[in-house]
Amino acid sequence: MRCSWPLALSLCWTLGWSGVSLPAWAQGVEQQASLAWADAYVAALERQTDVVITQEPLSATLTRLELAQWLTEFFGYIPNPNQVQEIRDLEPNTPDYWTAQAVLQAGAMRLYEGNEFRPQGDITHLEALAILVRALQLPAPTQADIERWMALYTDAADVPEVGRAFVAMAGEAGLLVNVPDPARLQPNRVLRRAEGAVLLHQALVYRGQLPPLPPPVAQLRPSPAPVAETVQPEIFQTRITPEEGSVPAGGTLTIEAQATPNGRATVDIGGVVQGLPMQEVQPGYYRAVYSLSPQDSALSPDISIQLTLNGVSTRVQRRLPQLALGNVAPPPVESVFPPPAPLPQPSPAPLTAAGNRYPRIEAIRLDPQRDLVEGDILTIAIWGESGGIAQFDLGNLALNQPMREVRPNHYEGTYVVAPTHQANNPTLRIVLTKDGLSQEHREIFPFSIDGSRGTRSTIQPVSAPVATGLPQIFSVTTNSTNLRMGEILKVTMRGDPGGRAAFRIVGVTPEVEMREVAPGLYETQQQLPFNMQPVNNGIIEVILQRGGQKTTQTSPSPITIAP
Numbered sequence: 264m265r266c267s268w269p270l271a272l273s274l275c276w277t278l279g280w281s282g283v284s285l286p287a288w289a290q291g292v293e294q295q296a297s298l299a300w301a302d303a304y305v306a307a308l309e310r311q312t313d314v315v316i317t318q319e320p321l322s323a324t325l326t327r328l329e330l331a332q333w334l335t336e337f338f339g340y341i342p343n344p345n346q347v348q349e350i351r352d353l354e355p356n357t358p359d360y361w362t363a364q365a366v367l368q369a370g371a372m373r374l375y376e377g378n379e380f381r382p383q384g385d386i387t388h389l390e391a392l393a394i395l396v397r398a399l400q401l402p403a404p405t406q407a408d409i410e411r412w413m414a415l416y417t418d419a420a421d422v423p424e425v426g427r428a429f430v431a432m433a434g435e436a437g438l439l440v441n442v443p444d445p446a447r448l449q450p451n452r453v454l455r456r457a458e459g460a461v462l463l464h465q466a467l468v469y470r471g472q473l474p475p476l477p478p479p480v481a482q483l484r485p486s487p488a489p490v491a492e493t494v495q496p497e498i499f500q501t502r503i504t505p506e507e508g509s510v511p512a513g514g515t516l517t518i519e520a521q522a523t524p525n526g527r528a529t530v531d532i533g534g535v536v537q538g539l540p541m542q543e544v545q546p547g548y549y550r551a552v553y554s555l556s557p558q559d560s561a562l563s564p565d566i567s568i569q570l571t572l573n574g575v576s577t578r579v580q581r582r583l584p585q586l587a588l589g590n591v592a593p594p595p596v597e598s599v600f601p602p603p604a605p606l607p608q609p610s611p612a613p614l615t616a617a618g619n620r621y622p623r624i625e626a627i628r629l630d631p632q633r634d635l636v637e638g639d640i641l642t643i644a645i646w647g648e649s650g651g652i653a654q655f656d657l658g659n660l661a662l663n664q665p666m667r668e669v670r671p672n673h674y675e676g677t678y679v680v681a682p683t684h685q686a687n688n689p690t691l692r693i694v695l696t697k698d699g700l701s702q703e704h705r706e707i708f709p710f711s712i713d714g715s716r717g718t719r720s721t722i723q724p725v726s727a728p729v730a731t732g733l734p735q736i737f738s739v740t741t742n743s744t745n746l747r748m749g750e751i752l753k754v755t756m757r758g759d760p761g762g763r764a765a766f767r768i769v770g771v772t773p774e775v776e777m778r779e780v781a782p783g784l785y786e787t788q789q790q791l792p793f794n795m796q797p798v799n800n801g802i803i804e805v806i807l808q809r810g811g812q813k814t815t816q817t818s819p820s821p822i823t824i825a826p
Contacts, residue, residue: 298322300442300479301457304464307473311337321457328359328382329456330394331366333463337472338398339740339755340365343819352379369738371398389426389450391459392433395466400737400783404431411485416448426450434484436469437545438462445482468545471502471521475544484546487525496523496572498579503566507585507669512557516588518566520549526572533564535588541568560589563630584630584642585669622648622697624704625672637714641678643693648672651697657708658689663749663792666693681776682763684714734759734809736816737783741803744820748793754803754818756785762809768822769802771795777805791824798824 298321305316314336334340342364350367353360363380366372371394375381386394404412412431413419422430430448433439440461441447454462467473504517518530518541528541528549536559541549549570567580624647635641643655643666653666653674666676674695691708694701735758742753754766756777764777764785772795777785785807800821807814 298455298457301461303476304461305457307476308337308460308464308467311467311473316456316460319456321455321460323456324385325391325454325456325459326382327372327380327384327386328362330386330391330459331362331372331382333459334369334371334394334398335362335365337463337467338369338371340369340371340738341740341819342368345819348374349378350374350380351377353382369398371395385453386459387450388448388452388454388458389422389429391454391462392438393426393429395438395462396429396432396436399436399466399469401432401436404428404435408435415446415483415485417446418448418450422448422450435546436466437475437548438465438469439482440465440478441482442478442480445480468548471500474517474519474550475548477544495575496526496570496577498522498568498570498577501566501568501579501581503581503583503586505586506583507667509587509670510555510589512555512559512589514555516553516555518551518553518568520568520570521547522549522570522577523547523572526570528568528570530569531565531567533561533566533588535559535561535564555589557589560591562587562591564588582630584644585667585675587670621700622651622695622702624693624695624702627693627704627706632710634711634713635680636716637680637682637684639680641680642675643678643691644673644675645693645695646672647674647695647702648697651695653693653695655694656690656692658686660684660686660689660712663790663794665790679778680712680714682714683774683776684712686712733812734762734807734814736805736807736814739803739805739816739818741818741820741822744822746791746822746824748791748795748797748824748826751788751790752822752824753786753788754805756805756807756816757783758785758807758814759783759809762807764805764807766803766805768798768824769804769817771798771801774806795824797826798822 301321305321308314309316314333342361346368347364348367350360350363353363359382363372363382367374367380409427409431412434413422413427416422430439430450439448441449464473464476468475498520500521502519504519510516516532518532520528520541522528524543524547526543528543528551529538530541530551531537532539532553535555536553539551539553541551544550549568563582563584564586565580565582567578569576569578624645626646628644630642630644631639641657645653645666647653649668649671651668651674653668653676655664655666655676656662657664657678661678664676664678666674668674686708688711689708691706693704696702737757740755742751746752754777756764756766758764760779760783762779762785764779765774766777766787767774775787775789777787779785785805800823803818803822804815805818
């Protein structure tokens with residue numbers, strides 16, 4: 264059967280694969296005798312979750328149900344009880360049934376004819392690639408891309424026409440790890456659990472959830488397509504590990520970037536090192552690791568990444584206000600507020616047997632020291648008594664925001680300007696609590712906040728053409744459905760990229776902005792105010808707006824927030 268792209272992902276998949284079983288001779292093509300090469304991939308997965316992959320033999324056949332369980336665990340799929348599909352070979356309302364519903368609703372897996380999920384059915388290499396390609400929502404390749412990838416493999420003739428696009432997309436995402444012969448794809452090979460874990464690991468690397476591992480055998484990749492000299496290389500996302508705390512001499516700092524492939528990338532780390540080369544460990548994934556020498560030291564360093572392609576360069580820069588490199592101490596600081604008002608002193612109180620007294624706030628500092636616009640990140644630092652709990656309010660824009668003690672006596676908290684935030688000289692309130700006693704400090708914020716103007720962060724997700732019609736929301740998840748006031752609520756939504764997203768607890772909170780941290784992935788983390796009203800089986804609603812149109816969807820599980 265021959266199908267044209269782009270119908271391959273829908274029509275041809277249903278007609279060509281769902282109802283046809285592969286011949287027995289095709290299901291056992293040259294299984295590798297040893298799977299020791301996959302151990303590092305399996306170990307990396309197990310470090311990320313409570314799932315223990317090694318509890319069953321890695322040489323056992325991977326079933327459709329187990330792959331579905333892995334996807335729900337690592338991709339965070341949650342089924343919507345209002346969008347269930349009929350499954351005839353799974354008992355309703357069982358854990359396996361809801362696992363299957365989760366991957367079906369996410370569009371990663373499909374039912375066979377007769378609405379069968381076939382939970383114990385096996386999976387071929389090509390089927391697994393197709394499932395992960397859909398799970399990652401990869402862009403469709405051009406016909407030229409398909410031909411470039413298929414030309415690499417000696418067994419390309421074994422790939423049906425409908426599967427060729429899946430191979431190209433999987434290759435571009437780094438999913439292909441062919442061992443022992445990188446020139447043999449073996450699309451009809453039935454996967455064992457270890458091989459399925461390798462594919463899952465590579466998918467998480469593509470999502471930025473795991474660092475890449477060097478393949479045991481060098482993999483094939485087609486020569487890059489010609490790039491016009493006028494093309495501006497792009498840096499889409501960066502990650503620095505660690506982003507806060509202290510890195511002593513002998514410790515390492517890891518800098519990673521997702522960017523235009525086949526470029527030359529370097530990184531500057533404050534005044535520590537300049538022009539450190541970054542290695543393209545995977546197409547479009549650059550990485551550098553720097554080990555600090557005894558002479559290296561920097562407080563709140565600037566990290567600058569430069570990418571050059573065909574003589575054209577792009578540079579992005581991030582400041583890490585909560586990071587200290589080497590043996591450094593916090594510099595002496597004074598309040599930026601002119602003139603600093605005297606701190607209110609508590610009334611004398613009798614000392615208890617334990618010697619309790621009010622904690623002191625010695626100094627404060629803001630960064631940046633200017634008017635703020637949408638997307639700006641304000642860092643509020645205080646120096647005070649160690650071992651306490653600190654939080655701040657900024658007018659009515661940020662309430663009870665937590666501050667972390669990043670170093671002894673040094674607390675920091677951050678505030679991000681949302682598009683709806685506006686205020687002129689709001690009141691900044693900082694509270695430091697220790698041993699049940701609190702010190703409060705209030706001052707007028709000496710700058711204005713206007714979220715209606717300005718540009719978003721320099722490092723943006725990959726841009727995508729704005730589609731017509733209503734934007735689509737694919738899934739809504741939260742970190743917990745039972746929280747207490749003061750705890751962190753994290754809301755994640757997957758939908759069409761390039762939109763404006765927000766969430767609200769219906770009837771309880773106003774809309775809260777969500778940021779697009781990756782193409783089509785919107786997230787926000789909010790500390791629940793201590794003085795908010797309790798919520799019993801509340802409804803979380805997310806909103807996605809794009810091109811003047813809006814879509815809403817509710818979380819599949821109700822949320823309860825107790826005092």
